[in-house]
Amino acid sequence: MEISEKNNQIIIQNIKDFNVTHIFNCGQCFRWNMEADGSYTGVVKDKVINVEQEGSTVIFNNMDMEGYENIIKEYFDLNTDYSEIKRSVNTDEIMSEAIKFGSGIRILNQEEWETMISFMISANNRIPMIKRVIENLSSCFGEFICNYRGRNYYTFPEAEKLAEADVEKIRECKAGFRSPRLKNAAVRFLNEKDVAYNIKNKSYDEGLAYLKTYEGIGNKVANCILLFSMRKFDTFPVDVWVRRVMQTLYVDKDTKDADIRKFAENKFGKLSGYAQQYLFYYSRENGIGK
DNA sequence: TCCCAGGTCCTGA
């Protein structure tokens, strides 16, 4: 992997286990959108970043070396060896197929607060709607960053902003019945920031128990938050898609979510979170179980 | 019109 910089671009050549389509469509993030040329533009912290890929060459546009060191490297998990992960979760032919299909998936290192709110919004919602609500909240309560390729971009709202917001204003962002939960979560998060940001240093069980004390965070959402922003990979979030693919390919039709999770954590081990992502992407893109 | 979405919460047995 070779890295170079020119004209506000970071160019990485000979990158392995990296595919922008897989990364941004495996359901872990909501703020990345495809441009007409096939590249993806999104917001990370207070930066608007565009990513394009041709084979094993990846170009981060609107990015300098400092941003690469401070944001890109960690966010895109570039220090992790995915060939090792794949070996670890590749326990049968189904997973082998799923891994081949989503070979360029990487689990992004997303910010805790943003991930909490994003997955609270995901409850009983569709992905396009989740994305729309998040963009509405950002343009309403976030800070304007810049106009890029004809579109305005905003930071994800700080907890302070949502904590002091009128619930009706949050409702106007189309958050629906989740609106009061988002505000309450913001108020609590403000008072307990240190606890929330320290979960990544605690055990999975402690993190899960803490997150579930928030109104609007149940098992599924908590597991997603733990997996996508708190580096807990020994978890297996079960949503409608994962339930379908598991009940179609691995377990009985009437198996409960908790038992599906246990089965998967047992089968795929400490890195079952990665297995979940390969399966989610594989089943959603191929309509398995639908 | 009805059904459902990366669920969660509440209620009644």
Place this chain on the structure above:
DNA sequence: TCAGGACATGGG
């Protein structure tokens, strides 16, 4: 413990 319904919103 556990099934069943409510919950905003919008697309199919």
